[in-house]
Amino acid sequence: MVSYDLIVIGSGTAAQVAVGRVRAAGWSVVVIDHRPFGGTCALRGCDPKKMLVSGEEAIDAAARMAGRGVTGAVAIDWPQLIAFKRTFTDPVPGKQARRYAELGVEALQGAARFVDPETIEVDGRRLTTRHVLIATGARPVPLGVPGEELVATSDEFMELPGLPRRIVLIGGGYVAAEFSHLAARGGAEVTILQRAPRLLPRFDPDLVDWLTPRFVDLGIRIETGATVTRVEKHVDGLTVHVVRRGGPDLAVDADLVVHAAGRGPDLDALDLAAGEVAVNDGRLQLNAHLQSTTNPRVYAAGDAAGVGPPLTPVSSHDAKVVAANLLGERVHTPDYRGVPSVAFTVPPIASVGMSEADARRSGRRVRVSAALTPEWFTARRLAERVYGHKVLIDEDSDLILGAHLVGPHADEVINLFGLAIRHGLTAADLRSTMFAYPTGASDLGSML
Template sequence: MASYDLIVIGSGTAAQVAVAKVHAAGWSVAVIDHRPFGGTCALRGCDPKKMLVSGEEAIDAARRMAGHGVEGALAIDWPALMAFKRTFTDPIPAKQERRYADLGVDAFHGLARFLGPDTIEVDGRTLQARHVLIATGARPIALGIPGEELVVTSEDFLELENLPRRIVLIGGGYVAAEFSHLAARAGAEVTILQRAAQLLPQFDPDLVGWLTPRFRELGIAIETSATVSRVERTEDGLVVHATRQGAPEFSVAADLVVHAAGRGPDLEALDLAAGEVAVRDGRLQLDDHLRSLSNPRVYAAGDAAGVGPPLTPVSSHDAKVVAANLLDGASHRPDYRGVPSVVFTVPPIATVGLSEEQARRQGRKFRINAASTPDWFTARRLAEPIYGHKVLIDEDTDLILGAHLVGPNADEVINLFGLAVRHGLTAADLRSTMFAYPTSASDVGYMLA
């Protein structure tokens, strides 16, 4: 039986960071994954998605500048755009395996499952571990509706060779917003069926309201407070049936139905009971150090841990915390202050820190600087009428409590506010900073005036 100081289940961001740190300290390490090495973000999530977004950014820029010195029509060639994406994703698994081989890290392909509190089985082999890191990521939650087998995942969408004409997205969060913009600009007819009363409920409702007209302009139909009841196949494709409280059932025809209703920790195949790893309501029971409450040999990081926001930087942060605890003793805790979150629609919407509702619930005394500002230079030079901000500033300390942005380069500028929230910078600190001009960052001072 092979023995290791650390066995990592998963090969994504959290796994890569943890492996690098403990291996550098001289630990023996094994990595297990039943899918191509590289993880969700690099292969099936944020990175390939952003590669595809590059195509729609070019289309949108040409549309906005039409009549302002730019002429000629552009269109997305979906197969060619997908081929561009694969120039990034295709080399990753082999590159990752070469890296592990060069380091002397043993890599195993197959489903891992616990045989005991310190024993893992993979592909018929039994491995013993001094410690185990669960970094298996997340998977789509079950919809629990008839016809669920007809619904594809976001990962399937990112591998489409050709784009269907009619697309229905079940859910109204990050994935639905991003994929709807991309598909609509590529020529598809898109409908979003959102169970909640608001699209993008994790974001400030005022800013979502400023962004929503772009969905309408793209021809995206948004049905809120709509609960999908079933999906069925017909001679003409698929039909999605949905209900609203107190209203008759309605249906939407589609050629493709995409699951965009949320993800949860991917734990089912691990046989955690055999590993004496406690789970409640589908989530690992962890202490403040990301260690299993029931089996101190086992840690978790990233989406599998389900503690911090389900974002790639959080996975990396969790892995650093776990590695420090493994090497120094369990005294390190994750710190999720100031983690920015972005929806890569075109234009993007971004948030960091407290929402207005959260700040009020906490009883904070704060002022709000908020405005829709399509007349500012950043918006005007790009012919982009969607541009706005809402910043929450503590009245007593002048600290930035939260920031919410929508419009050109919001995905970049939000990082400045993230820096302020995480490191305790005040509004005065940001106002006194001299940013390059004219840039979107140079608008920060005006957002705080």
């Protein structure tokens, strides 16, 4: 039986960061993944999604500038757009395998499971270890309805050889918003079925209201308060049956139904009970150092840990915390202050820090600077009518408590507010900063 200092289950962002750090300290490491090496962000998530968004950004820019010096029809060629995405994703597994080889890290393809608290089995091979890092990412949560097997995942959506004519998205968060914009600009008829009372519940409701006309312009049908009860297959496609809160039941026909109803830690295949790793309500029981409370050999990072926001920078941050704790540099805990979140609709919507409701509940004296500003130069030069902000400032300390943006460059400018929150910069600090002009960042002072 082979023994290692660290076994890493998963090969995404968290795994890559942790492996590099502990291997540099001379530890023996093995990485195990039952899917191609590279993880969700690089292969099935943020990176390929953003490459597909590049296509719709071009379409949207041409539409907005029509009659303003730009002429000619443009359209998304879906197979070509998928091929463009694959220029990035296809080389990733090979690159990761070569990197592990260069580092002297063994990389195994297969399904890992615990045999006992210090032993992992993969394809019949048993490995012992001083420590385990669970970095398996997340998977779609079960819908729990008849016909669930007929519903495609977001992974499958991003591999479609062609774009179906009628698409239904179950859920109303990031994935539904982003994919609906992309599919509608690609020419599909899109319906969003959202169980909650409103779309994009993790974002400021006022800004979501400002963004909603863009969904309407694209012909996207949005049904809120809509609970899916079953999905049926028939000769002409699929039918999604829906119970609506306060309205008549619906039957929505589709050629493709996509799961966009949330994800949870991907833990089921690990046989955690055999490893004496406790789970509560589908989540690992971890202490403040991302360490299992019942098996101190085991740590977790990223979406598998389920502690911080489910974002790639959080996975990287968690991995650095775990690596430092493993190496005994000192006891580390994660710090999730000022982590921005973006839905890559076109235009994007972004958020960092406290919501307005949370800020007011905190007992602070809160100053709110909020406006829909399509007349500002940043919006006018792009012929974009959706451009707005809401910034929350502590009246007593002048610290930024939260920022919420929608419109051009929101996905970039939100990082400046994240910087301010994380490092204690005040509104006065931001106002006194000279940004390049005219840029999206140069509007920041006027948002305060």
